[in-house]
Amino acid sequence: MIKVEGESGSAHCMVEVFSDARFRAMELITILNRCHRFQGFIYQHARFTPDKKTIEISVRPRKGSAAICSRCHQPAPGYDQLAERRFEFIPLWGFFVFLLYAMRRVDCRRCAAVIVEEVPWGDGKRTLTKAYMLFLARWARRLSWKETAEAFRTSWDKVFDAVEDVVTWGLEHRALGQSMPLASMKSNTPRATNT
Numbered sequence: 001m002i003k004v005e006g007e008s009g010s011a012h013c014m015v016e017v018f019s020d021a022r023f024r025a026m027e028l029i030t031i032l033n034r035c036h037r038f039q040g041f042i043y044q045h046a047r048f049t050p051d052k053k054t055i056e057i058s059v060r061p062r063k064g065s066a067a068i069c070s071r072c073h074q075p076a077p078g079y080d081q082l083a084e085r086r087f088e089f090i091p092l093w094g095f096f097v098f099l100l101y102a103m104r105r106v107d108c109r110r111c112a113a114v115i116v117e118e119v120p121w122g123d124g125k126r127t128l129t130k131a132y133m134l135f136l137a138r139w140a141r142r143l144s145w146k147e148t149a150e151a152f153r154t155s156w157d158k159v160f161d162a163v164e165d166v167v168t169w170g171l172e173h174r175a176l177g178q179s180m181p182l183a184s185m186k187s188n189t190p191r192a193t194n195t
Contacts, residue, residue, distance in 0.1 A: 028092075032057065036131060038120045040065035041101075054096040057089070059121075061104070067117035069108040070124075076106035079114050087121060088128050090135045091152055099129060126161070133162035 029043045044058040061067070066075035082103045089097040104117045121129045128136075136159050140148045145159045 028055070029057070041120070048095075054098060055092065056086075056098050056100050059099050059101040067104045067106045069106050069111060069115050070118040071111045071113075071115055072108060073118060074108075074110060076108040076110075076115075079105040079107040081105070082116070086127065088132055088154075088158075089121075090129075090132050096153070123165070128158060128162065133165050136162035137166035 028046045032043050038059075040062050041059050042062050044060045046055055046057045048055060067078055068074065069076045082105065084100050084102045087099040087101065089099050091097055099121060101119065103119070105114050106117055108115050121131065123130060126133075136148060136152065136154070139151070140159055140163050143151065145156055145163070149156045149159045
């Protein structure tokens with residue numbers, strides 16, 4: 001444990017240094033489980049890439065959980081598994097973060113086709129997670145899109161896609177308040193009179 005003392009002698013900052021990388025990975029997985037848990041999936045383990053600039057978090061399906069068809073959104077029996085994909089997640093402490101997951105394909109009888117499963121953190125073939133798109137879109141409200149891209153070391157195109165996705169979702173799910181029947185609107189409208 002490192003203790004930094006101020007002029008008054010009181011501790012202003014305490015930093016704990018752990019030597020065991022597995023312990024740090026478990027702490028990160030604990031944090032993710034507390035704030036960003038996915039039903040039917042488990043964060044298996046976290047590790048730094050060899051260049052120490054990226055954190056990779058392996059995700060696997062929970063035992064006994066059925067894959068969900070991405071067309072009809074219903075559980076379906078498994079067919080096979082694709083190669084591992086990388087989904088870009090919200091950066092932590094200046095590190096890039098990627099969720100690693102091998103997508104399952106399902107043999108959906110309702111759709112009469114073999115389809116890639118639906119995952120709660122991703123949307124179609126996008127490489128950004130839903131959480132990261134929402135994160136970027138919220139920052140893009142405060143900063144320019146270029147500044148947002150620079151601040152989080154991503155591209156302007158990814159910020160654009162994030163904003164477009166959030167705006168599209170908002171337009172599809174907006175509630176325009178209660179509409180007044182036309183008859184009641186007419187009766188409450190003052191009439192012009194000739195005087």
